[in-house]
Amino acid sequence: MTEFAESAESNLEPRLPVYDAIRRRRDVRAEFTGKPIAENVLERILGAGHSAPSVGNTQPWDFVVVRDPATLHSFADHVADARLRFAQSLPEERKKTFDAIKIEGIRESGMGVVVTYDRGRGGQHILGRHTIDDTGLFSVVLAIQNLWLAAVAENVGIGWVSFYDESYLTELLKIPEPVRPIAWLCVGDVAEFQQVPDLERFGWRGRRPLADAIHFEKF
Numbered sequence: 001m002t003e004f005a006e007s008a009e010s011n012l013e014p015r016l017p018v019y020d021a022i023r024r025r026r027d028v029r030a031e032f033t034g035k036p037i038a039e040n041v042l043e044r045i046l047g048a049g050h051s052a053p054s055v056g057n058t059q060p061w062d063f064v065v066v067r068d069p070a071t072l073h074s075f076a077d078h079v080a081d082a083r084l085r086f087a088q089s090l091p092e093e094r095k096k097t098f099d100a101i102k103i104e105g106i107r108e109s110g111m112g113v114v115v116t117y118d119r120g121r122g123g124q125h126i127l128g129r130h131t132i133d134d135t136g137l138f139s140v141v142l143a144i145q146n147l148w149l150a151a152v153a154e155n156v157g158i159g160w161v162s163f164y165d166e167s168y169l170t171e172l173l174k175i176p177e178p179v180r181p182i183a184w185l186c187v188g189d190v191a192e193f194q195q196v197p198d199l200e201r202f203g204w205r206g207r208r209p210l211a212d213a214i215h216f217e218k219f
């Protein structure tokens with residue numbers, strides 16, 4: 001905890017060098033304590049998300065904060081079904097590995113933040129999106145990464161859940177057309193950050209070497 005200059009309850013932003021935040025960041029599933037996080041901490045994290053770059057400066061994201069236990073339970077049940085469907089689609093060996101992996105901490109975190117994408121924001125003439133429509137979506141994902149790293153600095157865990165049907169989540173949260181939910185993020189206080197990603201620890205897939213990802217001049 002020595003890296004954190006300020007406690008989570010402080011009104012001051014904690015300072016954590018960016019490379020340390022990048023290294024420490026994990027997708028959190030099992031380490032949520034259930035302790036509520038302070039409102040000013042949540043606001044700072046969402047503020048970091050809201051500071052992201054976006055195509056044509058459209059800021060096409062919104063953040064839906066979900067704390068109602070009934071909604072958390074409904075969503076967790078839906079995700080459990082989606083998990084089962086995925087497990088049933090796997091060959092036996094893969095299924096065995098997958099069975100040990102926790103894929104969400106929806107109830108344990110006590111809070112979900114659903115990040116949405118409004119393709120309609122900014123009107124028809126979006127500077128920079130006329131050539132690549134996906135840039136709107138990319139902008140939302142940058143907001144997610146910003147808030148994910150800020151959360152690390154606040155000692156708050158984030159767990160991205162994508163095991164759901166988009167239409168289900170749209171209905172559950174009454175998200176209006178044409179807005180799309182892009183991610184359900186479990187957000188909460190954590191006991192610790194794992195040093196090795198869960199999918200690596202449980203033998204699903206590790207990180208490939210950086211050298212394999214870098215290309216010079218041509219792909």
Ligand SMILES: Cc1cc2nc3c(=O)[nH]c(=O)nc-3n(C[C@H](O)[C@H](O)[C@H](O)COP(=O)(O)O)c2cc1C
Nearest residue numbers: 025026027029102103104160161162163197198199
């Ligand atoms: C778009 C996206 C969707 C993801 N969906 C899930 C998910 O449904 N459940 C889960 O446990 N992790 C999910 N993750 C987390 C990844 O499994 C995790 O980022 C990856 O294994 C690397 O681990 P790390 O984030 O701890 O470095 C998702 C991550 C991304 C970027």
